[in-house]
Amino acid sequence: MQAEIIAVGSELLTPERVDTNSLWLTRQLNDLGVEVTQKSILGDNRDRLASAIRSAIDRSPIVILTGGLGPTEDDVTREATAQALLRRLLYSEDLMETLSARFARLGRKMSENNRRQAFLIEGARILPNPNGTAAGQWIDLPGRIVILLPGPPRELKPMFSDHCQPMLSEVIPQRSLATLVFRVAGMPESELDQLIAPIYTPYSNPETTILAKEGDIQIHLRATAETAAEAHAIASEVGGKIQEALGKRIYSSDGSPLEAALGALLKARGETLAVAESCTGGLLGGRVTSVAGSSEWFLGGFQVYGKAMKTRLLGLDEKLVEDNGVVSEAVACAMADSARDRTGATYALSVTGEAGPESASPGIEPGTVWIGMASAAGVSAKMFRFGGDRERVRSFAVQTALNLLRLSL
Amino acid sequence: MQAEIIAVGSELLTPERVDTNSLWLTRQLNDLGVEVTQKSILGDNRDRLASAIRSAIDRSPIVILTGGLGPTEDDVTREATAQALLRRLLYSEDLMETLSARFARLGRKMSENNRRQAFLIEGARILPNPNGTAAGQWIDLPGRIVILLPGPPRELKPMFSDHCQPMLSEVIPQRSLATLVFRVAGMPESELDQLIAPIYTPYSNPETTILAKEGDIQIHLRATAETAAEAHAIASEVGGKIQEALGKRIYSSDGSPLEAALGALLKARGETLAVAESCTGGLLGGRVTSVAGSSEWFLGGFQVYGKAMKTRLLGLDEKLVEDNGVVSEAVACAMADSARDRTGATYALSVTGEAGPESASPGIEPGTVWIGMASAAGVSAKMFRFGGDRERVRSFAVQTALNLLRLSL
Numbered sequence: 001m002q003a004e005i006i007a008v009g010s011e012l013l014t015p016e017r018v019d020t021n022s023l024w025l026t027r028q029l030n031d032l033g034v035e036v037t038q039k040s041i042l043g044d045n046r047d048r049l050a051s052a053i054r055s056a057i058d059r060s061p062i063v064i065l066t067g068g069l070g071p072t073e074d075d076v077t078r079e080a081t082a083q084a085l086l087r088r089l090l091y092s093e094d095l096m097e098t099l100s101a102r103f104a105r106l107g108r109k110m111s112e113n114n115r116r117q118a119f120l121i122e123g124a125r126i127l128p129n130p131n132g133t134a135a136g137q138w139i140d141l142p143g144r145i146v147i148l149l150p151g152p153p154r155e156l157k158p159m160f161s162d163h164c165q166p167m168l169s170e171v172i173p174q175r176s177l178a179t180l181v182f183r184v185a186g187m188p189e190s191e192l193d194q195l196i197a198p199i200y201t202p203y204s205n206p207e208t209t210i211l212a213k214e215g216d217i218q219i220h221l222r223a224t225a226e227t228a229a230e231a232h233a234i235a236s237e238v239g240g241k242i243q244e245a246l247g248k249r250i251y252s253s254d255g256s257p258l259e260a261a262l263g264a265l266l267k268a269r270g271e272t273l274a275v276a277e278s279c280t281g282g283l284l285g286g287r288v289t290s291v292a293g294s295s296e297w298f299l300g301g302f303q304v305y306g307k308a309m310k311t312r313l314l315g316l317d318e319k320l321v322e323d324n325g326v327v328s329e330a331v332a333c334a335m336a337d338s339a340r341d342r343t344g345a346t347y348a349l350s351v352t353g354e355a356g357p358e359s360a361s362p363g364i365e366p367g368t369v370w371i372g373m374a375s376a377a378g379v380s381a382k383m384f385r386f387g388g389d390r391e392r393v394r395s396f397a398v399q400t401a402l403n404l405l406r407l408s409l
Numbered sequence: 410m411q412a413e414i415i416a417v418g419s420e421l422l423t424p425e426r427v428d429t430n431s432l433w434l435t436r437q438l439n440d441l442g443v444e445v446t447q448k449s450i451l452g453d454n455r456d457r458l459a460s461a462i463r464s465a466i467d468r469s470p471i472v473i474l475t476g477g478l479g480p481t482e483d484d485v486t487r488e489a490t491a492q493a494l495l496r497r498l499l500y501s502e503d504l505m506e507t508l509s510a511r512f513a514r515l516g517r518k519m520s521e522n523n524r525r526q527a528f529l530i531e532g533a534r535i536l537p538n539p540n541g542t543a544a545g546q547w548i549d550l551p552g553r554i555v556i557l558l559p560g561p562p563r564e565l566k567p568m569f570s571d572h573c574q575p576m577l578s579e580v581i582p583q584r585s586l587a588t589l590v591f592r593v594a595g596m597p598e599s600e601l602d603q604l605i606a607p608i609y610t611p612y613s614n615p616e617t618t619i620l621a622k623e624g625d626i627q628i629h630l631r632a633t634a635e636t637a638a639e640a641h642a643i644a645s646e647v648g649g650k651i652q653e654a655l656g657k658r659i660y661s662s663d664g665s666p667l668e669a670a671l672g673a674l675l676k677a678r679g680e681t682l683a684v685a686e687s688c689t690g691g692l693l694g695g696r697v698t699s700v701a702g703s704s705e706w707f708l709g710g711f712q713v714y715g716k717a718m719k720t721r722l723l724g725l726d727e728k729l730v731e732d733n734g735v736v737s738e739a740v741a742c743a744m745a746d747s748a749r750d751r752t753g754a755t756y757a758l759s760v761t762g763e764a765g766p767e768s769a770s771p772g773i774e775p776g777t778v779w780i781g782m783a784s785a786a787g788v789s790a791k792m793f794r795f796g797g798d799r800e801r802v803r804s805f806a807v808q809t810a811l812n813l814l815r816l817s818l
Binding site for chain 2: 010011012013014015016017018019020023024026027030036037038039040041042043045048051052055059070071072073074106107108111112113114131133154209211272275277279280281282283284285286287288289290292293294295298299300301302303304305306307308309312313342343344356357358360390391394
């Protein structure tokens with residue numbers, strides 16, 4: 001079974017923006033056994049879009065459109081699809097009720113052009129959107145399916161998973177699929193690949209993909225077979241060997257991110273964490289609290305960005321800061337120590353460094369970061385030098401701090 | 410003048426890979442005054458590709474293909490283009506000599522299938538490739554240009570810059586381009602569009618694009634004209650009206666993000682900021698410190714995520730927290746007040762809310778966030794209800810807090 005994806009939006013034809021929805025959709029379609037044979041990106045031009053939809057329907061049994069379902073005049077996907085299919089757009093009382101209820105719930109006034117979102121292509125089924133105003137639409141044609149999805153990923157993804165996936169499963173002959181995901185922190189991609197390439201390269205099933213991003217590597221193994229048990233056995237055979245080779249460098253085997261893996265460890269031990277952040281300014285706490293329920297193991301901390309804050313909020317000795325400089329082992333240790341003390345947490349992590357592009361500390365290169373860790377056993381700090389721009393340095397600092405504590409547990 | 414880009418390669422139809430060549434090419438084409446009206450991504454399937462090329466030529470005066478010029482059987486761009494144009498592929502002595510010389514220079518043996526790269530579409534001009542074996546091809550048709558470029562960016566980019574750009578300049582009437590970017594916070598996209606659609610819709614030049622993301626809206630105006638001054642005047646005419654309609658809801662006219670705009674305001678006034686974060690856990694400070702040089706106006710703050718931290722780190726009255734609940738006007742005010750007091754900052758922002766998916770506060774719905782602001786003039790707090798998941802609620806809370814302070818300045 002083959003599908004095409006058409007992404008709609010003039011912003012996707014600018015030098016700044018890339019269509020990423022189609023990557024996620026391709027994964028979902030592949031999992032259903034559907035191959036993506038063509039992707040197109042069009043602007044907010046109704047005639048051009050209608051013609052592209054027409055051609056896609058001629059070629060492919062499944063055509064998925066993303067974007068262009070918003071309330072503005074620019075949003076032409078509904079009109080263009082109706083034009084391509086030679087069908088009318090009909091005002092839907094059901095859609096209007098859903099829209100009105102949504103605005104009432106949020107205590108906002110519905111603007112006149114939101115009415116545009118209450119129009120349904122003749123014969124289409126509504127794909128409900130609990131996360132936005134743009135309903136999706138599903139149109140069954142003889143031997144063809146056309147699906148209209150909203151552009152924002154947080155609207156598109158649940159809509160596809162909750163509605164399109166089960167609806168597509170009914171029409172597509174099913175294959176079984178097993179996926180294993182290992183996540184690894186604390187080693188460069190090239191080093192990891194050197195270790196595990198000899199393990200996975202002999203196999204085309206499972207298919208192995210390695211994705212690396214800012215100190216975080218994901219290893220995806222995808223196996224297909226007639227039954228779920230068979231697919232799982234195929235994935236596990238290679239997965240087991242990879243686990244053996246990487247050991248504790250693997251921090252999660254269920255896809256969960258580092259902060260969640262760390263949180264699960266702390267929760268199981270009934271322990272808590274606090275932070276003291278200088279160059280990350282709050283990113284470490286922000287990342288940790290992205291985990292729902294993190295209040296069970298994360299207490300809080302101090303954003304001691306300005307130099308004076310280190311003494312003022314954490315009570316660090318002024319002379320210690322002056323003598324060692326803010327980016328130093330002594331200050332990293334004192335920050336962690338004080339944060340642990342003042343919050344009463346089991347562990348405290350501290351981050352102090354020069355994120356760049358300039359360095360305010362004489363003799364300290366941008367990218368230099370000290371990470372401190374305090375526990376009942378005492379306090380210590382390690383120095384790291386991260387390459388790249390300000391954003392990358394800060395992101396690596398957060399990742400490394402989380403991994404340091406994980407490894408110590 | 411309009412162009413289409415077709416990226417060729419089955420790897421570009423996997424969930425992991427995205428076509429980025431087209432972003433770079435779009436920038437170059439825009440700078441030449443050429444608009445990209447459609448992008449397509451196809452796999453290594455000759456018939457399908459030939460049909461896509463044929464359609465593109467029917468629609469657009471300039472068609473650029475990238476990729477599929479390698480030596481393997483999978484590389485079908487030459488064959489597909491010849492098929493689409495009903496032209497022969499001719500063996501080129503010139504190309505073969507260049508290839509042989511290249512292999513000789515690198516001391517490598519030329520493989521048999523490299524011969525495939527010596528074939529030229531009837532009537533095509535060679536675009537030399539000093540960085541690889543795949544020559545580009547330029548085909549002039551009546552009122553149409555078809556360009557074949559190699560896929561690797563380090564081969565494609567110099568080939569386009571050194572050859573295609575000057576060749577295109579000769580046939581394209583030269584246009585100058587001017588871009589204006591306004592960024593807006595604190596209003597939903599639909600409301601903004603209702604205000605400014607009547608202003609920009611009458612104009613096709615400048616072209617207006619609206620990009621919205623988590624409480625942040627960008628308005629891009631791109632104007633073309635014969636001279637730079639004219640283009641600027643065209644963009645400014647519509648830009649001026651939009652500025653008038655939106656007033657202070659526009660926080661930046663140079664593309665800089667909200668935290669940078671706020672920082673510039675504070676810096677100019679010689680004032681400073683501190684934060685006290687509960688449900689955002691540090692995201693607000695993290696975002697503020699993403700601005701290089703933010704230490705000039707951002708001091709730091711408190712991550713009071715756990716309930717006890719509100720009294721322990723900020724010294725809030727225990728009874729006040731108990732009586733009002735952590736998600737309340739009283740607590741938001743007290744947090745801001747104390748953060749300002751303890752840091753000595755001119756302003757303090759506080760955030761306390763239920764980010765979801767569950768609420769720990771009885772009677773408080775997930776998505777409810779109180780934002781407090783303290784200054785010399787006193788302290789106040791406002792309640793907001795943000796829709797969406799945990800990530801979105803927290804992101805909106807940060808954006809809204811920054812915007813509240815900006816508007817008060």
